[in-house]
Structure formats: C-alpha cells, structure tokens
Amino acid sequence: MTAAALAWHANAASGAPIKLSLTGYGEVDNLILEALRKQERLIVLDLSPQFQATVDEIDRTFPEEGTPFLFDHHQSMYEKFSNRRWLVADMNCCGAAVYWNWLTAGNAAPDVLRRIQPLRDMVWLANDRDLWINENPNGRLWQAMVTLCGEWGALTRLITNPDASFTEAEREAVVRFVADQEARFARAREHIVRRQIGDGTVGEIAFLGDGHLDFGDTSDFCGALLDRPDAKEKAPALVALAYRRPGGNWAVSLRSRNGLAGRAVALLKDGRKVRGGGHGDAAALYFPTQYREADIRESILAALATHGENSSATGVTLGDLLKGVL
Numbered sequence: 664m665t666a667a668a669l670a671w672h673a674n675a676a677s678g679a680p681i682k683l684s685l686t687g688y689g690e691v692d693n694l695i696l697e698a699l700r701k702q703e704r705l706i707v708l709d710l711s712p713q714f715q716a717t718v719d720e721i722d723r724t725f726p727e728e729g730t731p732f733l734f735d736h737h738q739s740m741y742e743k744f745s746n747r748r749w750l751v752a753d754m755n756c757c758g759a760a761v762y763w764n765w766l767t768a769g770n771a772a773p774d775v776l777r778r779i780q781p782l783r784d785m786v787w788l789a790n791d792r793d794l795w796i797n798e799n800p801n802g803r804l805w806q807a808m809v810t811l812c813g814e815w816g817a818l819t820r821l822i823t824n825p826d827a828s829f830t831e832a833e834r835e836a837v838v839r840f841v842a843d844q845e846a847r848f849a850r851a852r853e854h855i856v857r858r859q860i861g862d863g864t865v866g867e868i869a870f871l872g873d874g875h876l877d878f879g880d881t882s883d884f885c886g887a888l889l890d891r892p893d894a895k896e897k898a899p900a901l902v903a904l905a906y907r908r909p910g911g912n913w914a915v916s917l918r919s920r921n922g923l924a925g926r927a928v929a930l931l932k933d934g935r936k937v938r939g940g941g942h943g944d945a946a947a948l949y950f951p952t953q954y955r956e957a958d959i960r961e962s963i964l965a966a967l968a969t970h971g972e973n974s975s976a977t978g979v980t981l982g983d984l985l986k987g988v989l
Contacts, residue, residue, distance in 0.1 A: 668821035709758025810879030866900030
C-alpha cells in the first residue's frame with residue numbers, strides 16, 4: 664500500500680491520468696507486457712516478472728537512455744537481473760524504500776520531492792514492517808488498517824492523508840482488531856499440522872490450511888510461531904500458510920528465519936504450473952487449482968527433504984520432487 668501511494672504522489676504532479684493496479688505474481692507479467700505493447704509509461708514496485716519471455720521483451724524494448732521503471736528488493740530479482748538498466752534493486756530495504764531512495768537521490772524534481780515528503784514516516788514504518796525489524800509497534804497496527812479497510816481502502820487513506828499517525832477513531836479500531844486477531848491466532852494454532860523435514864536435522868514444517876486466518880494475518884501469525892512458540896513446542900523451521908484463492912488456485916505464504924522459505928520456492932517454482940518468489944525468509948508459492956492441501960504440504964516437505972542431495976544437481980523439476988507423494 665505504501666509503495667503504491669508513494670508512486671501515486673510522486674507522479675500525480677504530471678497531471679496525466681494514472682492507472683493503479685494492485686496485483687501479485689500471477690498477473691504482473693501480463694500487466695507489464697500490456698503496458699509495453701501500448702507504449703505506456705510504467706512503474707512496477709515490489710514485484711518482479713516471472714517469465715523469461717517478459718524479461719526478454721523488456722530488454723528488447725527498453726530504450727538506451729531509458730529511466731528505470733522497476734523497483735524491487737527481492738533476492739531472486741537482485742541475483743538474476745541487478746545488472747539491467749531498467750531495474751533498481753536493493754535487498755537492504757523494502758520496495759517502497761527502494762523507490763523513495765531513488766527519488767530522493769537526485770532523480771526527482773523539487774515539486775515531486777515536496778509532494779512525497781508527507782509520506783516519509785510511512786515509508787520507513789513500512790520498511791520496519793516489511794523487514795520485520797520490529798522497532799515500530801505501529802507496524803502491526805497499520806497491518807490491521809489494511810485488513811480492516813481492504814487494499815483499496817488503505818491506499819485511498821494514504822493518498823488522501825499520507826500521515827502515518829492514526830486518528831483517534833482509527834487507533835481505537837486497529838487496537839480492537841489486534842485483540843481479536845490474537846484470539847483468532849489461538850484458535851488457528853489448534854489446526855496446525857506439524858511434520859518433520861527429512862531426517863529431522865533441519866527441523867519441522869508447521870502447515871496451516873485454508874479457512875483459519877483472515878487477510879492480513881500472515882506476518883503476525885508466522886512471527887508468533889517462529890519467535891514466540893508455545894512452551895510445549897519449539898519453533899518450526901518453516902511456516903506454510905495455504906489460502907484457496909477466489910479463482911480456485913492456491914497461494915502459499917512461507918516464513919522462516921534461516922533462508923528455508925526462499926529455498927523451498929527456488930526448488931518448487933517451475934515457471935509453468937507453480938510460480939513463486941520473495942526473500943530467503945519471506946516468500947510465496949502459487950499452486951494450480953487441482954492441488955489439495957495435503958499435496959501442497961507434501962510437495963514442500965519433499966523439496967526440503969531432498970534439498971541437500973539435489974542442491975548441486977541440475978534439471979530438478981516439480982515432477983521429480985513429487986514422485987511417490989501424489
């Protein structure tokens with residue numbers, strides 16, 4: 664939300680129409696290709712293309728003296744494309760901060776800098792939240808705002824009022840939401856499936872299926888399991904939360920503290936049926952409709968269990984990892 668609001672405030676000074684799309688890995692390639700085809704000015708924040716064909720088209724059409732249009736902080740994007748002239752990548756801060764740092768480093772006119780200045784506190788609050796630094800407790804409350812208002816409601820709030828401070832009524836609502844959220848987390852814990860990864864050396868995966876959490880719960884619920892486990896159980900090595908999306912396909916949020924989430928994505932995404940991306944400790948996978956929750960859980964387990972023996976091999980596919988599982 665902060666990255667989108669920053670882009671709106673930075674570009675509204677042009678007076679040109681602005682089209683805003685809040686999207687994910689499932690649609691970002693189509694939106695990029697459509698904009699390139701129409702020769703529209705494009706800004707992409709906190710997302711990366713998933714298909715090589717999209718990257719090839721950007722490389723082919725990007726002008727020699729073009730201005731960067733993709734601002735990202737994901738490890739996979741940095742490692743693959745950090746030498747591209749159309750990309751500004753920095754893994755040390757959140758996507759909104761990548762764009763903020765670029766704008767304020769001499770790449771924006773004075774009137775643009777004046778327009779974005781009211782968002783400064785919000786950008787660094789988002790950075791604290793996205794990198795899980797936990798220095799600003801308002802990060803969790805703003806996550807509650809997104810859940811309560813919805814994506815477009817939260818974005819509208821930041822466009823009309825970019826102040827990171829809450830009104831009295833906003834604070835009352837988000838504090839109440841967090842209290843309700845803690846009760847929801849307690850109920851969700853009862854439905855977690857824990858499975859040993861391989862021989863158990865790596866640890867366990869904690870898997871939660873669809874229907875137990877709300878939009879906006881992911882980061883805080885995973886943080887509770889990883890950093891504040893119950894006295895009876897040790898922290899898992901990986902938390903996986905599966906959500907059935909309206910179209911029937913699956914989004915699986917992965918969180919870890921040792922790079923395991925990123926490794927699972929690297930092994931399982933195949934660029935055809937299974938997509939994904941993210942950081943070493945905060946990533947996501949997207950599975951087709953025909954998968955069941957158990958299939959998803961076992962595929963992640965199979966990938967992590969075979970990681971050691973297959974990490975130096977080439978040509979490992981999702982089919983190879985799932986033999987004997989489905």
